[in-house]
Amino acid sequence: MSLAPGSAVGIIGGGQLGRMLAMAALRLGLRVHVYAPPEADNVAFAAAHHAVEGAYDDRLALKRFAAGVDVLTYEFENVPPTVFDGIATPVRPSPLALATAQDRLPEKAFLAACGLATARYAAIHSVDELDRVREAIPKGFLKTRRLGYDGKGQVRVDGAMASRDALDTIGNAPAIFEEAIPFTDETSVVLVRTEAGDLASYAPSRNEHEGGILRRTSFPGPLNPEFEAVARRWTANVAEALSYVGVLAVEYFVTEDPERPLIANEMAPRVHNTGHWTMDGALTSQFENHIRAICGWPLGSTSRTAEVTMVNLLGEEASDVAGHLHNRLARAHIYGKRTARPGRKMGHVNFLTRTVDFDTDRW
Amino acid sequence: MSLAPGSAVGIIGGGQLGRMLAMAALRLGLRVHVYAPPEADNVAFAAAHHAVEGAYDDRLALKRFAAGVDVLTYEFENVPPTVFDGIATPVRPSPLALATAQDRLPEKAFLAACGLATARYAAIHSVDELDRVREAIPKGFLKTRRLGYDGKGQVRVDGAMASRDALDTIGNAPAIFEEAIPFTDETSVVLVRTEAGDLASYAPSRNEHEGGILRRTSFPGPLNPEFEAVARRWTANVAEALSYVGVLAVEYFVTEDPERPLIANEMAPRVHNTGHWTMDGALTSQFENHIRAICGWPLGSTSRTAEVTMVNLLGEEASDVAGHLHNRLARAHIYGKRTARPGRKMGHVNFLTRTVDFDTDRW
Numbered sequence: 001m002s003l004a005p006g007s008a009v010g011i012i013g014g015g016q017l018g019r020m021l022a023m024a025a026l027r028l029g030l031r032v033h034v035y036a037p038p039e040a041d042n043v044a045f046a047a048a049h050h051a052v053e054g055a056y057d058d059r060l061a062l063k064r065f066a067a068g069v070d071v072l073t074y075e076f077e078n079v080p081p082t083v084f085d086g087i088a089t090p091v092r093p094s095p096l097a098l099a100t101a102q103d104r105l106p107e108k109a110f111l112a113a114c115g116l117a118t119a120r121y122a123a124i125h126s127v128d129e130l131d132r133v134r135e136a137i138p139k140g141f142l143k144t145r146r147l148g149y150d151g152k153g154q155v156r157v158d159g160a161m162a163s164r165d166a167l168d169t170i171g172n173a174p175a176i177f178e179e180a181i182p183f184t185d186e187t188s189v190v191l192v193r194t195e196a197g198d199l200a201s202y203a204p205s206r207n208e209h210e211g212g213i214l215r216r217t218s219f220p221g222p223l224n225p226e227f228e229a230v231a232r233r234w235t236a237n238v239a240e241a242l243s244y245v246g247v248l249a250v251e252y253f254v255t256e257d258p259e260r261p262l263i264a265n266e267m268a269p270r271v272h273n274t275g276h277w278t279m280d281g282a283l284t285s286q287f288e289n290h291i292r293a294i295c296g297w298p299l300g301s302t303s304r305t306a307e308v309t310m311v312n313l314l315g316e317e318a319s320d321v322a323g324h325l326h327n328r329l330a331r332a333h334i335y336g337k338r339t340a341r342p343g344r345k346m347g348h349v350n351f352l353t354r355t356v357d358f359d360t361d362r363w
Numbered sequence: 364m365s366l367a368p369g370s371a372v373g374i375i376g377g378g379q380l381g382r383m384l385a386m387a388a389l390r391l392g393l394r395v396h397v398y399a400p401p402e403a404d405n406v407a408f409a410a411a412h413h414a415v416e417g418a419y420d421d422r423l424a425l426k427r428f429a430a431g432v433d434v435l436t437y438e439f440e441n442v443p444p445t446v447f448d449g450i451a452t453p454v455r456p457s458p459l460a461l462a463t464a465q466d467r468l469p470e471k472a473f474l475a476a477c478g479l480a481t482a483r484y485a486a487i488h489s490v491d492e493l494d495r496v497r498e499a500i501p502k503g504f505l506k507t508r509r510l511g512y513d514g515k516g517q518v519r520v521d522g523a524m525a526s527r528d529a530l531d532t533i534g535n536a537p538a539i540f541e542e543a544i545p546f547t548d549e550t551s552v553v554l555v556r557t558e559a560g561d562l563a564s565y566a567p568s569r570n571e572h573e574g575g576i577l578r579r580t581s582f583p584g585p586l587n588p589e590f591e592a593v594a595r596r597w598t599a600n601v602a603e604a605l606s607y608v609g610v611l612a613v614e615y616f617v618t619e620d621p622e623r624p625l626i627a628n629e630m631a632p633r634v635h636n637t638g639h640w641t642m643d644g645a646l647t648s649q650f651e652n653h654i655r656a657i658c659g660w661p662l663g664s665t666s667r668t669a670e671v672t673m674v675n676l677l678g679e680e681a682s683d684v685a686g687h688l689h690n691r692l693a694r695a696h697i698y699g700k701r702t703a704r705p706g707r708k709m710g711h712v713n714f715l716t717r718t719v720d721f722d723t724d725r726w
Contacts, residue, residue, distance in 0.1 A: 005684045006699060023386055026409055029684060029697025029710060046389055049409045283692065283715070292688060301691040305668070321368045321392060325655060328664040329646065334392025336369060347392060352646070 001090065001195065002296035003070050005029055008049075009291065010069030010089070012056070014042030016335040016345065017075035017271050020279070022047035024287035030295070035065045041337040044075070059083050071294050073246060077101045077269050078147055092195075092245040092294040097269035100242065104145045104176045107267060114237040116250070116264035120179040130163040130177060139180040142166045144173040152212070156180065181263055183253035185222035189235035190249045190275035192289040192299055199239065200289065200302045201232050202282060205310075207251070207274050213343055214273045218309040222254045227262055238267060247271045247290040273312070273345070280331040280350040281308030307353040318346035329353065364453065364558065365659035366433050368392055371412075372654065373432030373452070375419070377405030379698040379708065380438035380634050383642070385410035387650035393658070398428045404700040407438070422446050434657050436609060440464045440632050441510055455558075455608040455657040460632040463605065467508045467539045470630060477600040479613070479627040483542040493526040493540060502543040505529045507536040515575070519543065544626055546616035548585035552598035553612045553638035555652040555662055562602065563652065563665045564595050565645060568673075570614070570637050576706055577636045581672040585617050590625050601630060610634045610653040636675070636708070643694040643713040644671030670716040681709035690714065 009025045011018045014036025022032045022044050034048040037055050045051035050068070054061035056079050066072055066089040073092055081095035081102075100110050105123050112118050122133045124142065134140070134157070144153035155161075155169040157177070167175065186209065191201040205217035223231060235250045242248075249272030251265040275286035284292075284300025292299055313324075319340065324332045334347035372388045374381045377399030385395045385407050397411040400418050408414035413431070417424035419442050429435055429452040436455050444458035444465075463473050468486050475481050485496045487505065497503070497520070507516035518524075518532040520540070530538065549572065554564040568580035586594060598613045605611075612635030614628040638649035647655075647663025655662055676687075682703065687695045697710040 002685050005682055005697065006701065019389075023389065023410075026382075026386065026699070027696055029681065029699045031699070032409065046395065046412045047386075047410055283694075295685075297685045298688045298691075300688065300694075318392065319368055322365055322658075322660045325661045325663065328661075331646075331663075333390055334368065336389070336392040336394070338369065 001071075003030075006031060007070040007295065008033055008068060009294070010035065010065060010072045011044060011048075011075060012036070012062075012072065012079055013075035014039065014044040014051075015075060016043060016337075018044035019047055019335060020276075020285075020287045020333075021073070021075060021271065021290060024285060025291045028288070028291060028295075028297075030291070033065065033069050035062065041339060043336045046336065056080060057083055059085075063087055073290070073294050074098070075270055090294075093248070093269050094243065094245070097242045097244055097248070101267050101269045102146055104143055104178075104266070108176070108178075110241070111238065111250075111264045111267065114234065114241050116234045116237070117260050117262060118264050119181050119253075122177050124167075124175040124177050127163045127167060130157075130167065130175075133177050134163065137177065137179045141178045141180060142170055143176050143178060144170050145176050146174070154212070181253045181255060181265075182257075183255050183263070185254040186251065186265075187222050187231065187254060188249050188251045188272065188274040189231050190247060190272055190278070190286050191232070191235045191239055192247045192286070192293050192302070193236075193239040193244045194293050194299060195245050195296060197240070198299055199236055200299045201235065202275060202278055202286065202302045203304050204228055204231055204252075205274055205277060211343065213314065213345075214312055215314075216309060216311050217274050217277055219277075219304070219307055223262075227254070230262055234262075234264065242269075244269075246293045247275070247286050249274060273348075276333070276348050277308045277310040277350055278302070279333065280352060281306045309351045309353075311349050311351065312345055313347040313349065315340050315342040315344055315346065324349050327351065364434075366393075369394060370433040370658065371396055371431060372657070373398065373428060373435045374407060374411075374438060375399070375425075375435065375442055376438035377402065377407040377414075378438060379406060379700075381407035382410055382698060383639075383648075383650045383696075384436070384438060384634065384653060387648060388654045391651070391654060391658075391660075393654070396428065396432050398425065404702060406699045409699065419443060420446055422448075426450055436653070436657050437461070438633055453657075456611070456632050457605065457608070460605045460607055460611070464630050464632045465509060467506055467541075467629070471539070471541075473604070474601065474613075474627045474630065477597065477604050479597045479600070480623050480625060481627050482544050482616075485540050487530075487538040487540050490526045490530060493520075493530065493538075496540050497526065500540065500542045504541050504543060505533060506539050506541060507533050508539050509537070517575075544616045544618060544628075545620075546618050546626070548617040549614065549628075550584050550586055550594065550617060551612050551614045551635065551637040552594050553610060553635055553641070553649050554595070554598045554602055555610045555649070555656050555665070556599075556602040556607045557656050557662060558608050558659060560603070561662055562599055563662045564598065565638060565641055565649065565665045566667050567591055567594055567615075568637055568640060574706065576677065576708075577675055578677075579672060579674050580637050580640055582640075582667075582670055586625075590617070593625055597625075597627065607632075609656045610638070610649050612637060636711075639696070639711050640671045640673040640713055641665075642696065643715060644669045672714045672716075674712050674714065675708055676710040676712065678703050678705040678707055678709065687712050692716065 008031040081098040371394040444461040694713040
């Protein structure tokens with residue numbers, strides 16, 4: 001499948017990822033339709049030819065939306081995959097990727113099945129079960145299996161905390177207990193795959209989180225060439241196992257444990273915050289490559305073109321736009337959200353240092 | 364004046380320049396309103412929060428539109444400047460720049476008054492007058508004073524053509540006769556100025572036209588450092604004389620005449636096709652710098668970051684989008700127009716070669 005010029009791309013989700021996908025699609029002359037639940041800050045709507053408000057589980061509305069576009073994609077992994085049942089429009093990445101990624105339990109099992117090292121984990125259904133698991137894994141995180149993001153829906157559990165309290169903290173939702181990994185660094189591979197199996201991936205950045213929220217990605221990344229090749233290969237395994245079409249991100253911990261130097265943390269079946277640097281530091285952004293892949297168009301080069309540090313603007317940090325623009329090597333991306341809740345991602349800045357020669361493409 | 368985040372920018376004109384301005388404004392978190400006459404291909408509407416159809420001379424509609432935005436700008440120099448009378452919203456660049464640029468006669472006089480060398484010219488009101496002028500200037504172009512673009516509204520006049528026929532060809536509109544310049548190269552300076560008088564300009568490219576339509580811009584440009592400094596200075600003179608705010612372009616002929624090596628051809632009070640390479644080959648695009656300037660925000664660096672050749676896609680040339688994307692160093696910009704008339708600008712491709720180190724900013 002290769003879409004004709006001026007075809008319509010349907011994006012499910014109205015946040016900043018949908019917005020940046022929409023802008024990439026517009027730049028390529030595509031028509032953009034966006035579907036999102038009613039919300040004050042559906043910032044993707046501004047970059048769309050057609051915007052529809054509807055619930056993620058409103059099958060009828062979604063079916064009508066799908067009928068108006070040539071391909072469907074999503075910015076958000078918590079869309080119920082069953083809503084795509086009976087929809088003839090191609091959904092890319094496939095609902096299988098959604099189903100795999102949105103429940104931490106099958107996600108972990110799937111990553112392990114693809115050959116990726118993961119933290120030890122166990123499903124938790126009761127206080128007793130958590131007590132037993134903690135005997136084997138004394139330090140870990142109790143996480144809801146579904147709907148967690150940016151550190152939400154999880155609690156760190158060690159000797160001091162009663163299992164009862166831990167489960168109460170996450171609302172006694174279906175849960176998974178994951179071993180706490182004493183990592184030295186975090187990184188990720190943002191990869192794109194076409195239907196025909198073409199693969200390209202971006203250089204793995206150094207990712208720093210604060211309070212569970214990504215604060216900064218920078219280069220050089222933490223991986224030596226050997227581990228970088230492993231991380232790219234592992235991520236490709238995941239994409240291939242899912243017959244994935246579009247951008248996929250897998251986050252990794254880097255440890256000093258010689259037995260497990262690289263541990264997959266989680267996957268995201270979508271464009272990813274750790275790939276925002278590609279908007280100004282790579283020849284083709286992750287957003288454009290996602291759009292190209294889902295349209296059946298050739299991928300663009302993922303070569304890095306600049307040294308770049310991406311910094312998220314959280315809460316009120318985006319309110320002084322002009323201030324961020326004073327640095328002449330800063331590229332600001334402001335999402336246009338009206339409500340600046342603390343910790344909310346309001347924009348990001350790519351700070352460029354020197355450009356680098358185009359490196360050779362990977363894959 | 365420095366606009367608050369989330370302020371609304373009003374763009375008059377719905378074509379590709381308005382669309383690329385709109386996308387630059389969106390990226391900075393601004394709200395975008397677009398006003399344009401009803402037309403099938405108002406491609407800027409897709410990147411706007413709010414789109415209004417109305418005639419350029421509908422003062423009431425334009426006044427209502429202006430009341431909803433914090434600053435007004437335009438993508439099109441043929442808006443009647445008087446429609447802004449009585450509008451309190453700042454108009455940037457000012458209506459004075461519009462008035463100067465949209466009539467070739469005062470435009471030429473103004474450029475000369477700013478110290479720029481121009482072709483010899485004369486106003487033409489009759490066949491007799493044209494006959495007389497042709498005695499002094501045997502080879503030239505008869506052009507309508509207003510509403511010409513992309514080689515439209517003009518005819519080359521030399522010994523073989525009767526003055527009567529020449530005037531008939533341009534519909535006997537108010538006209539100017541301009542000496543034909545035997546140029547070796549064409550170039551342009553795309554410059555941006557803030558209200559406070561800060562200036563930045565982009566490297567002057569080599570511009571090639573075919574049939575009056577820009578086909579290609581490339582680097583290195585045709586000017587040696589001495590003439591490049593002259594061209595930048597002349598363009599700055601024009602901006603300063605108009606207290607100009609935003610992006611201004613002046614096109615130049617390069618000749619082998621030692622008396623007049625550089626001759627100003629025309630000015631455009633807006634972002635310019637010869638600046639489209641900046642979207643992928645400069646740290647800040649002309650579109651973003653225009654938006655920054657009109658918002659009272661600091662200018663971004665105009666440093667070139669790559670060797671780049673811009674090629675316009677005319678008529679049917681944009682219909683094979685995927686084909687253009689096969690070159691991994693090509694950056695395609697497709698405007699989303701439905702009707703591909705011959706010669707119509709449907710998109711452009713920036714072909715990157717190697718990146719270059721950031722050069723030092725100019726001004």
